[in-house]
Amino acid sequence: MKNNIRVVIIEDDHIIRSGYEFLINAVEGYSVIGTYWSYENAVKEIFSDHPDVILLDIELPGANGIEVIPKLKKLVPHSHILILTVYESENLIFSALANGASGYLTKNTSSAKIIEAIKEVVEGGGPMSVNIAKLVIKSFQKNQDSPLSKRETQIIELIRNGKSRSQIARDLFIDLETVRSHIKNIYIKLDVNSRADAIKAATDNRLI
Amino acid sequence: MKNNIRVVIIEDDHIIRSGYEFLINAVEGYSVIGTYWSYENAVKEIFSDHPDVILLDIELPGANGIEVIPKLKKLVPHSHILILTVYESENLIFSALANGASGYLTKNTSSAKIIEAIKEVVEGGGPMSVNIAKLVIKSFQKNQDSPLSKRETQIIELIRNGKSRSQIARDLFIDLETVRSHIKNIYIKLDVNSRADAIKAATDNRLI
DNA sequence: AAAAAAATCACCCGTAAAGGGTGATGTGAT
DNA sequence: ATCACATCACCCTTTACGGGTGATTTTTTT
Structure with missing residues (x-):
């Protein structure tokens, strides 16, 4: 069990960003060691942060969040990326997972759940909010009344x-x-x- | 919110079956209204049970558990099927989900988590044990160093x-x-x- | 028992696609 | 300056594709 989990936050909204920062720093064993308001800044400096977990807002203005994931993965391969989003678009989620995200959380997730998700992902589990899990399960389910034999x-x-x-x-x-x-x-x-x-x-x- | 959740258990092992039965009956608002030790029995009689949730052991001897799922779905379309298994085989899980299962629990899941899973599935969420979620996420992740351009x-x-x-x-x-x-x-x-x-x-x- | 759906095979036709080989050119990254 | 990438060209033969129109048998449903 790791005793100090290093977290980086990439999120343009100042309120949300410092909210998460405060929240995570308040928990024993968790430290926010970097915050960024743009992908460019994050990509430039994240290497020296050696983060364990990256909280990544996928919907930053003027950039494709999905494409940032593999770049971050390349810079800090051992970090786990947790996507933060307001939308629960099926395609967005699946693309993010396919591109190397470890999990997915909607922004209405409670603070306790976010900490739990960070913990789970560091310990090797796969965090998923209930809504996401539902989406994923739905994506697996075949049409029960297919016209095909x-x-x-x-x-x-x-x-x-x-x-x-x-x-x-x-x-x-x-x-x-x-x-x-x-x-x-x-x-x-x-x-x-x-x-x-x-x-x-x-x-x-x-x-x- | 439903006030009496009707649960059916399909499981050949007597110990496990009555264990779950006792466990679920002990919780306020949850009743086991049928238990079966074979798919044949279950398929014959489950219609009159009107279950909300079916706990289904997928590895009963001498039968293909996956194929039972669509049959149960046809008999009681509004029931949610929760798969119970000892193995965490990727293919088994995905087939079960594809065929209509609502969720998946391994047999080492704690009793509290099982109740929670039943509750979630009835309320429309998708329960997934952490290990399963991990598997699913892994299944979405592309190879990061593909030989292809x-x-x-x-x-x-x-x-x-x-x-x-x-x-x-x-x-x-x-x-x-x-x-x-x-x-x-x-x-x-x-x-x-x-x-x-x-x-x-x-x-x-x-x-x- | 009758009707419907599913699964099997047959032979007509012409057009389109697949795959192998070999080579060239420009660009952008290292 | 080299290498991977992306682009286009022309040689060739074999296979596959899709439309049409049929029949038979088994299985399932009514």
Whole structure:
């Protein structure tokens, strides 16, 4: 267990920034060792901070917050990045996680929860606010009443994996012509006429 | 806020089953109104239970737990299914979520946390044990040192979406031959020679 | 028991796409 | 000055794709 957790805050709003700073410094074993109001400043100086955790406002004006994540990761690879945001946009969250963020907190998160999140992330867990967890779970859930049959679903998944008709036929031990029939039926049901459109329709409707 | 939460337990181990039953019944506002030791029994009788939450052991002998989830969902669509498991297999978890489970708890979860999870799921949140959250976050994180360039990554993503060379060329406003060059380079870097293999390699290594 | 949906296979057709090889050019970072 | 990147060019052959129109059999639903 670490006895002094070094936190950096990147956030343009002065009120929020000093609020978090005060809050975190008030807790035994946690210190804010740097605050920044822009990505440029942060990227320039964060290396010397050796932070354990970075609280990162993802919606700073005039810059793409997502793209900052890999840059920070490169500068201080062992730091954990916790995203702060007011929005709970699905895409934003998933992009942030994909780009190296360790967790995600909305700005209405209570102070106790923020400390808890910092602690969890330092100790190797993955903090997620309940709303985010809900989003993530939802993103995993398939549409329960898909228009596609089992076989058709299986086949569109193989199509998504880039397989050709003949590869699919081999994989499923069925005839090439049978695969064609299934694909034709999938196209009719999804009202498309190409693999790309079928993948898009199936993905958009969470059929796969 | 519901004042009596109806819980059903599906679990073959008698000790664990009655343990949970006792535990949940002891809490004000929570009642276990059915326990089953096999999927068959559960599927036959669960309709009349009108459960709010189903605790489902996913690893019952001699049956595929994942496939039971959609069946239960069909019988009692408004119930939330919480998976209980000893393993934290990534695939198992994601399949369960994809098939309609609302959350996932490992069997070492404390009794207080189980009650909390039931409460959260009934109130519309998504419960996740810390370990699961970690797994999920990890599943979102791309490989930070991909061998592929930005352009190449962009292109393999379009390939995964089923787009043809010419569609990619149109999407990116570049020449068809340029797309070909990129794809060739991707194939070389990933040591493959087909779209399907490239998608597989890229997915396995979290490049996309 | 009857009807509907799903899964299987067949053969017609033409166009489009895929993959291998080899090479060139400009740019931007180190 | 070198290297990775991004761009475009033309050679070639083989495979895949999508539309149309059918049939048979099994499974599921009513």
